[in-house]
Amino acid sequence: MLLTDPEVLRTESRSVVVRARVVGGGEESSVVLKHFRDDPVCGLDEWAGLLFLTQRGLHVGPRFLAGSEEARLFVMEDLGRGQRLEELLQDDDARTASGGLMSIVRLTALLHVRTLGAQSDYDSVRQAIEPRHERVRIENARYLVDNAGRLRRWVEMVGAREDPGLQADLEQLARELADPGPFLAFTHGDMAPGNSLFTREGPRLLDFEYAGMRNALYDALMWLLTVPLPEELVARADAYYRSGLSQGCYAAQVDSDYLRARATVAAARTVNVFQWISPKALERDRDWAPGFTERAALLRHLERCRFLMEPLNPVPALARTLQSLEARLRERWTVELPVWPAFR
Template identity: 65%
Template sequence: MSAAWGRPVLLGAPELLKAESRAVVVRAQARGGPVPTVILKHFPDELVCGLDDWAGAEFLTRQGLDVGPRFLAGDVAARLFVLEDLGPGRSLEDALRGEDARAATGGLIATARLTGQLHARTMGLKSEYDLVRQALPPRPQRVRVENARYLLEHEGRLLRWLAAVDAEAAPGMHEDLETVARTLADPGPFLTFTHGDLAPGNVLFTPNGPRVLDFEYAGMRHALYDALMWLVTLPLPDELVSRADITHRITLSSQCEAAQVDSQWARARATLALARTVNLFQWLPPRVLEEDREWAPGLSERAALLHHLARCHALLATADGFPGLARTLESLESRLRERWTVPPFVWPALRQSGF
């Protein structure tokens, strides 16, 4: 830090914020620095995630985008980098689990708008991002190619689910999966910088509006990868999903002509929803048939699987293509609903909201 700023910097006693396998995170006072307190992130074991996090923060800082904490300094040998401290605040997850419906719904829409701004303002900046990321020890392959390969290489995990419930893969399923993977690897006009792990706990509300934290899975990929948070992942009322979708689309459309075309937008949503739904069946083994566990606080694995299938079905209904994969997932959903009765999940803040 002293070298980066050209003057002595003295750090105060660290306050441990998080100690996980991916990173150890502390807050400390920085006497003599450009900000009063800083966040230090140490990634002793997860080198690729740590460097992706570093590169994402540095890239956004270089572009002057006020989306997350500013990157301040780093040391590859120490596997450590330093960020601006945004201070304490409530997360989007705090809002959804609270009692204020207006704060929760407004927070989600503000997050969708911020995400659209992030995507719009990083359209066409692939080379600029690559310069930052490749200046660090380079990753084995581009994150979007990694996502596409995972989808295809673990097709057998989806087939095991089908066999476990006596369902069959419809003709054309594999070819549709290849089409989805090709779009992940080459998003065309939707290629932009993405957070990669947009979740309610990674959105912090500050006096200057929402900011996004933790870029461990960031990289250049399809813009709607981040939109999966409201399109597929979170159990949300349809009206709120539509509002977030429209907000993101309008904001992104300022720089992305493809987002202005209804058919292209519908197909993009369906493509990414298919990828994420298949991914969930690749991440969770068929043992869920015998034992249900918590997937996220208040939401079980069975509930998550059924929710993903339902949202994917709804998005496929608005788009052309993918008949083989669509029929396969419909068959799987039907079999699972015969086995499971899962009560709907409602966020505490939305229970009395009228949605």
């Protein structure tokens, strides 16, 4: 394959992404190349994820075409140009933004249903490239427990109350992250609104750097927890996703099982946010994500987590600790939570 007319799409600390035209392939024939120079694990996880999906004929992202471990580079299908969900949310058309979100929800449910329990198939792809020393969900579980001190530092610094059962609950969360049972599926791992593209063939997901086999509802956190959306739309997305997942996962049909799995991933992600954001936010607020400051992100997670754990709370001691933390932070901060332009 001979390539020409390179166009740099993105350059950052971890990787460089380039579009190039295929010589002799016609005006619209092009591919995308990704060179992962500084984080080979993320690069190889994306490589394996795209290859795994391509082999299964599951077109939820760009098809994998070729790669070189030595060069730390792989080639994938060029999905072309199109709008991303983030752009729809930034526009002023609520109907289009809502429809775009629901199409991503449908695509996510399809991804999970078609990969439920496929750990051995995924492992055969991932380990054949450059063996990964540990599965991603085990890393996620270990990080939660190993960095418990960061959450405790927040609790101590604002004068909140740590429930005596906090450590046991964190260990319980870690066990459920490591072993999600019937909810084990291949996940994208970074479902930000910017990591999607609406193409002529339909919606697709981009940037599978954090992909791997874990609790399917990890991806659903995008609309359940992290992205500020109208409550009615969140409820609709949750019901739609659950209906789609239920087509292949019996546990998703059982209220107690589904609500527990949902609460588990929401609680774990909320703890993670306090492990990622430094208590320096007590002194100065900084940007966190598009439209979000660190303080807004922390309060958003606490509020949504409290709601998601109310129907079935698997970690009551952690819930009480987070509620105390939320009360103390609301005494300190008056933060207006962001609203996407489409829903103002």
